[in-house]
Amino acid sequence: MTSTPTELRPGADLGTLVVLPWTGAASDGTDMPYLLAYSLGDAAGGPPVTAAAVEQLLVGNGLPVGGELVDGTYRPNLPISLLVEAGQAVVRMPRLIAQAPAPPEWLAAVRARGFAYLVFTTRAWPEGAPGRIVQPAALAAFAGAPETLYAAAHVVLPAAGPRD
Numbered sequence: 262m263t264s265t266p267t268e269l270r271p272g273a274d275l276g277t278l279v280v281l282p283w284t285g286a287a288s289d290g291t292d293m294p295y296l297l298a299y300s301l302g303d304a305a306g307g308p309p310v311t312a313a314a315v316e317q318l319l320v321g322n323g324l325p326v327g328g329e330l331v332d333g334t335y336r337p338n339l340p341i342s343l344l345v346e347a348g349q350a351v352v353r354m355p356r357l358i359a360q361a362p363a364p365p366e367w368l369a370a371v372r373a374r375g376f377a378y379l380v381f382t383t384r385a386w387p388e389g390a391p392g393r394i395v396q397p398a399a400l401a402a403f404a405g406a407p408e409t410l411y412a413a414a415h416v417v418l419p420a421a422g423p424r425d
Contacts, residue, residue, distance in 0.1 A: 302385025
């Protein structure tokens with residue numbers, strides 16, 4: 262499932278950051294709520310500069326890049342959080358607040374599980390620009406590519422509601 266991404270410009274070196282929520286089948290046969298965060302690579306200096314800036318942001322906040330899973334359900338002091346409110350997914354961390362409209366199936370999956378799986382990659386994806394509809398095949402190709410996954414922080418983010 263796809264959603265129109267929402268942009269954020271927290272810093273020049275990061276370029277335009279995008280968060281895109283979608284659901285996919287998990288190994289248990291139920292929907293998994295995913296969040297994909299990436300830069301468009303549009304900062305001065307292009308994708309190499311944005312990749313370095315995103316990696317610095319992630320590593321500086323204790324989120325390793327390279328495929329190691331960080332389970333936020335066991336780390337209450339993790340400097341990244343997920344708020345689900347009014348049909349929106351809001352990801353917060355120092356220097357960054359990103360908000361994206363979430364499709365109903367994503368909201369149902371995050372409600373059922375109590376968390377979302379965030380893939381925050383340093384790999385730029387200019388084709389996933391805000392305002393464009395992302396086709397499921399294009400999303401799967403980018404999000405599932407080894408180059409994307411190995412250049413990413415992987416985080417299980419507990420979902421908080423407005424009263425949590």
